Amino acid sequence: MLRKQRNRASFATKTRKKHTRRVSEKRRIQSRRKKGTKTYVFSLPPNHSFHANNRREAHEMIGEVTEQDREVLPQPVLSVIIPAMNEERTIAAVVREATRICRDAEVLVIVNGSTDGTANEAERAGARVLHYPEALGHDAGRRVGAASARGQILLFTDADILIPAEHLAPFVQAVLNGVDVALNNYNGPVTRSPVHPVVEAKHMLNSLLSRSDLGGASMTAIPHALSRQALEIIGISSLEIPPLAHAKAIFGGLRVQAVHHVPVGKWNAVRSTKRGGADLLSQIVLNDHLEAIRWMTDTRGPRGAYPDLQRVRSLAQ
Template identity: 40%
Template sequence: MESIHRDTSKRLAIVVPVSNEARTIRSVLAELLKLQPDDLIVVENGSTDGSGQIAKSMGARVLSYETPLGNDVPRAVGALATDADIYLFTDSDLVIPAEQLLPLIEDIESGADMAMNAIDWCARYPKPDAPSIARYYLNLCLGRRDLGLENVLTIPHAFSRKALDRIGKEVLANPLLATALVIYEGLAVTVPTQYNVLDKNRARKAHMTLPGDKLPYAYQRMHGDATEAFAHLFTRKGPRFGFGPGLQDRSAYDNRHLYTASWVPSAKPVTEPDVTLVLSISHGTVPLRRFLEQMKDRYRLIPVVHSAEAKVTQLLERLDIPYIHIPHFVGHNVAFAIGAEQVQTPIAVFHDTLQPLDHYEIHPFAAPIRAGKAHVVVNDQSMYVGRLEGMSPVLIGNYYLNIVANEPELTTSAINLPPYGIHVPSFRDIGWAALMNPSLAQIVALERGLTVIPGLHLDIAHRTNVHWRPVLMDENTLIGDQLESLYYWVTKYGYRGGFNDGNRQRHVIPAGHPAYLVTPPVGQPHVDLHEVLSH
C-alpha cells in the first residue's frame, strides 16, 4: 500500500462510524491507511455483519456498541477517545480516495481550524430542500454568507485540536451546532475539496416523506439540528443576534393611548363596510393623494400618520379622513399595531403607503377571509424561491420559519412584507402587539392553528421608490425579527423546536462541555409575547 505524504509531525486521528458496512469497510480503511494516521478509530454501533472484525484485522482501534448510536454521535464518541493535532471524519459506506481527503488534512496543517468538503452546487438548485435552507440561513445569520450552505453535516471534514478544544468534542453529535460554534468563535474555516458524496448516498426511508408528514424524518432531524444551534447561540448572542429593531420604535406602543385618545372613526357609508384598511403613512409620496381618493369611499380607513410632513395631515383633512397622529417616526409595524386596536370590522388589511397600490390590489387580501378560506392572507412571494445563492436573506429566513411552524408550503411568503389581511376576531387572542414583529405574529398564528395563505403577489422592491426601500424593507431589522420569532419558538418548544433528534443516544457521551446537552430543554408551556418583544 503506497502512502501519501503528509506532515507526520502532526498527530492525525481518523474517526469512522460503522454499522453493517462489511461490503465497503475494507476499501474505506485501505484508503485511510494511505494517510498514515496515528490513530484510526472505528466506532461500531448496532453492527451485526462483522464490520468491526474486519476493521480490527486491518489495524483499526474498534469501539463497539451493541445498539445504534444514531446520527453523528459516533463521531463525538470517537473524537473523545483519542487525542490528536488533526481530526479527520468520514463514513464507512463511501470509499473516498485518499487524494481527495489529503487537502482537508493539509489545510489543518497550514493553520485552518475546520476544513470542509464542498457541496456548493446545492445552493444553485432551483428548488432548495429544507436541510439546505436551514444550513444556508444559519451561516447567513452568523455573518458567513460566503460559506453558503457548507457545514460538517457533510463528510468528509477535519478539525484542528484548537477547534475541538474550543467548541467541545461532544458537540460533534450535532454537526450544525459544531459548525456554528466554530464560526461564532472566529476560528479559521476553509473548503478545500469537492467530492460529491450526495450522489453516492443510498436511498433511505428516512429521506422520504411519509403519509401525514410534511417533511421526511431525516429532514426534520436536520432542521432540529439547526434550531438547536440557534438556541445555543441565543444564550451567547441574544434573541436578535445583535440585529437591532432599526427604525421600528416599539416604545411608542406603550404610549399608544396618548395618540389614539382623540381618534373618532368616520361614520360615512362605504362600499365594503366589513373591511378596515390600516395605513402606515410616514411620508408624503406622490401617489398618496390618488390612493386615498380611491380608498376613502370603499373601505373603513385608519391612517396612522407618523413623522409625516404637514402636507400629509392637511391632505387627510381636506379629504375628510380621520387619522391617528404620532409626532415622530415609529415604523410601519408599530403603526400597524397601534392602528389595529381601533379596528371594529371583521377584516383588516395592513398597508404601508410608501408602496404604491391600486384599489383592486387590496381586494385579494380581504376576499379569502370574507369567504372563510383563511384567517391571514399574506403577500405571495413564492415565485422568488430559487437558487439560495441569489435569494434575499429575508426570504430565506421566511422559508426557514415556515418550516419551523410546519407550514413549508408557504415557502417564502410572510406578513413581514406587506400588505396583508387578517381576520380580526381570530387574531385578538394573540394580541395586536405581536404585529410589531410580523414574523412573530405569523409563527404564533400558525402555532394556534390559524390558516395562513398567500394572496396576490406584489413586488415590493421594484414598485417602491428606491429612496424608500430601506425604510420599508430594512434587511437587518427583518432578520432580527425572524430570529426573535425563533427565540420565542425554542423558548416554548425546547431547543430543538419540537423536531426529532434522529434516535441519537446522547447519554453515551458525558456532558463535559456547556454547549453539549445530553437532554436539550423541552421548553415551557407559556411564553409572554410582550417579554419577547422587549428585546
C-alpha cells in the first residue's frame, strides 16, 4: 500500500514537472515572438508568375537557396517602403518589424527634412536609407521609395506607427496569392457624429468607382501592398496622390482587395495640434480625392463613365 502511494506521488511529481516544462517552453516561444525574432516564410503557388519568372527568388523566399546562389539573385521579393521625418523614437522598432516579414526583403527608409537621428537609427536597425535634407512633402516619400525599390512586391507603412510583422505579412501573402493592390480593411470611425470628412471622402470615392464593397479602404491608409505589375499600371508618380493611384488601379482592371484589418486609428500616435487651428493634413487628403475625381471625369467623360439615363440635356439649353 505504501509502495503504491509512493508510486502515485512520484507519477504526480513527474507529470507536474512535464507540465511546468511545457508551459515554460511555450512562454519562451511567445517571448521570442514578442521580441521580434520570428521571420515569416511564404510559400508560392506552383503556377504563380513570380515562380515561373524567377525560380531562384521563390526558393530564397521559402529558405531553399544556398549562400552561393544568394550572390547572384537579381532582386529581393519584397521592398518595404517607410517615409520618415523626425521619427528617431520609433523608426528602429518599425524597421525591425519590417525585416521580420520576409527572409528576402529590403527595407527602404526615406528620411526627409529630419533634424534628429532618424537616419542613424534606421541604418543601425538594418534599413537602406535614402536621405534628403529637405522635407519632400506629404506622400512624396512613397514615390521616391518606389522609384528605388527592387522588390517584386512593394509594402508601404509609416515610421510613426509600430505595426507588428503579424499584421504586415497578410498583405504580402495576398499579393503572392494574386491580388494586385492589397489594402488595409479599415473603414475609419464611421459611427461618430459627425463623420470625419476624410472618412466620408474615402467611402464616396469607392462608391464613384463602383467599389462600394471596399467601404473606406483606401491607398491613403497604411499598410498596403502593390505588385510590380500594379506599380507599372498605376505609375510611380501617382503614388504621391494616393486617391488618384487608387482610382487608376481600379480603372486599370487591377485586382484591388481589402485583405486584412489593422486598427491604425487606434495605434497612430496622437499629434499635438493647436486648438481651433486648421487641419492642414485633412485638407490635403480631401484635395487629393478631388484630384482623383477630376482625373476620372477627364478620362471617362464629365460623368465619370456613368450613364445619363433618360436625361436629354440638349433640350434644356
